[in-house]
Amino acid sequence: MITHRPTSLADQIFERLENDILSGVYPRGSILTEMALCASLGVSRTPVREALKRLAQEHIVEEGGKGMLVLSITAGDAEIIYEMRERLEGMAAAATAGHATEEEIASLRELVDLQDFYAKRGDSEKVKSLDSEFHKNIYRLAGSAVYYDTLMPLHTKIQKFRKATVESTGKAEQSASEHRAVLDAIASRDEAAAEKAMTAHIASARSRLLDYLRQQEDTENGND
Amino acid sequence: MITHRPTSLADQIFERLENDILSGVYPRGSILTEMALCASLGVSRTPVREALKRLAQEHIVEEGGKGMLVLSITAGDAEIIYEMRERLEGMAAAATAGHATEEEIASLRELVDLQDFYAKRGDSEKVKSLDSEFHKNIYRLAGSAVYYDTLMPLHTKIQKFRKATVESTGKAEQSASEHRAVLDAIASRDEAAAEKAMTAHIASARSRLLDYLRQQEDTENGND
């Protein structure tokens, strides 16, 4: 309908569906059919179809006989992802320490400063988003698209669980200070220190997640 | 035209293009336009378009103003990928040791036996393909789709370089015997040993790759 747009309908729909699925709007087990989405989004099948295919490729949905079956991830998957990140992100941080320009490091510092600011304010939405940006930038600055392509899907998929790692002001401040340690190592071009600091940060986030999951287990962990 | 098919045209085209790009048929920097591919493949734009979008998502191509720009990967990317695999595949092998059924382990053994057989024969095409299958099965049997989703793209992207790791009979036999070490650890349900054996195997493959790249450097490494 609307014609020339900066970003395509397919992209918008992909992002929206990805976000809705990973944040729990469409719970695991839901069925998404092209036509139903067309109707609710007011577009033709073509962009919806493209978005669904891309979601399927990332195993966020899979074709389930009738429509597309929403997969999302389990707590067990989240634990695996944290372990993978623990093994990989240090590598990315080290590469970033080796590759990033001073301007890029300055922009990382900006992110950390802001995150710290909002952490002290208790604005966990902002903190989560800035936390996300920080990691995303590390992937980008590491000097090869391989880092981004590998780590970004992992990061995206645990969105639903990430709030657990910054849910209280204390955790948010801790996360921010860990980020600062990584940043400082990068800024001083110390690859080994950057790797170590990042690995420690992920390990820390992972243990915050495990605490959260243990809590959830007690109360029942069903729908949110 | 032809109507009911087990696998869709889009899937076939995706696989074909992926394979052609990663094995060097379309060299880095080529431009693929939808229409040109339609003409050469004899299908409409829809499946071609879907295949290209999926390739773009995996950063095998990217939109480059006019058509899709073929990216492929550099030797530097390959080195990064081997380091990532070194950090991750041990984890997958350990998980497989914990999850795989006896039947699944038997099918792994079959693959290793065959690989050994063809290695001794010097059939490096077969060896490469069986080597690939072995790793792919580890990803699948590790118990979470996260392993497959993360490792398979890495494995796929280095296709062009993998021949370097099994190019001679000696290397092929070495690779097969390393696989057997991994398999034995898995079969005896020893997760730590499986991780160690797999990590050693990737490290070994990586050094075989580095040797190859160093050779290439001497002769000129441009087009193949």
Added chain:
DNA sequence: TCCGGTATTATTGTATACAACAATACCGGA
């Protein structure tokens, strides 16, 4: 009532039509 077969419907895969944008080529004027 229950079972089997047929008809209808829902859904997807593919092809094509159309609109908009971008680049380029061509033409006229200075």
Added chain:
DNA sequence: TCCGGTATTGTTGTATACAATAATACCGGA
């Protein structure tokens, strides 16, 4: 000759049409 503007062409994004399959619902017979 060179520059600017317009027209044309090539390319993509989106919508729709059509074909084929699979599932389901319905109906008749035992």
